Amino acid sequence: MKKDEKKLKKANSSFRGKEYRSYGRNGYFGEFGGIYVPEILVSALKELEKNYFKYKKDKKFKEELSFYLKNYVGRPTPLYYAERLSNRLGGARIYLKREDLCHLGAHKINNTVGQVLLARKMGKKFIIAETGAGQHGVATAAAAALFNMSCKVFMGSKDIKRQSSNVIKMKLMGAEVIEVSSGSKTLKDAVNEALRYWVSRVDDTYYVLGSVVGPHPYPTMVRDFQVIIGKETKKQIMDIEGRLPDYIIACVGGGSNSIGVFYPFLKNADSVKLIGVEAGGKGIKSKKHGATLGYGDKGIFHGAFSYVLQDDYGQIEEAYSISAGLDYPGVGPEHAYLKEKGIVKYEYILDSEALEAFKTLSVCEGIIPAYESSHALAYVAKLAPSLDKDKVIIVNLSGRGDKDIENK
């Protein structure tokens, strides 16, 4: 047996049974994932795949990445026992994984530092990225500044108006913000435009995608850059509690912070319940929501086969959420797979419930959570009171809420 096959067998044996044999292979998670892009992009994605898997194992690359994660991003982030929140909800012990304490206030920088470092290794000169609310644009602009690379960020004109402070931040850090006024003038149109631009510049340009979505190798690569969250969490909870948690809860937009915290626990999914929380917006019936896994259908979107919000004719429907980061009609293919296999459960939380949780955490703990993370917290607020005091819940606090205080 070849060495690679042995390794794969070993990796797969930690999952539950045969059905995992094809997991993550060739960019497919079961039937989900893949590369569904115009032919001209295929070679760029192959080049990226080849380089990513090469540098992933490269000692120097790993050392540099760890250096920047520690000294620039501020890792490891704490796992904090939220005692007053736990007492107030009156059930399980609740821990917060403090991704809100990362540089720029969210987990997104874990991924952009990794990808821009890779782009530099690959000898690329230019960085492009899409952004919706501007969080990923800001994180990419920062990483591009850090590694002295030129950066263009594509952003819908509607989002430019809604998120002016992030536009200012990107420009301050030297990025050029390119206005996209096609379609709904929001995130999905910005992705389309960034992909279109990339087609014309694949030789010298690196496209930094912001979540575990898009064609292979992005879902796998972005997950690998975010897995640091789960690895730290596992070690920290073992140090503090001496055992694994009973629940891990995280919000799901594209799915990067959630897969990051879940991934090292997938092999423990028999005892650790993993729950992803989508945006229920104004309610499922209102059609104003972002619950793609819960209420979308299978389809191809932004280069991959996954779940997507679409109408009866397969046209993409707009998502809606009070939190910009969950306002996306697609979701990562790995989540589609984990849902179908029943390994992770996906629930949804309404805008109103998220707002309530936003206030509760602020007043109980003096921590203002992002609206996105507030969805995970709102789910915990429903769950915790029904559990015994010896149960342990970990919530991934994906970001801080400073960006959200002017909205309400």
Ligand SMILES: *Cc1c(COP(=O)(O)O)cnc(C)c1O
């Ligand atoms: C972007 C963002 C999200 C949603 O993205 P995922 O890829 O699903 O993690 C969640 N929380 C915060 C704070 C964000 O900025």
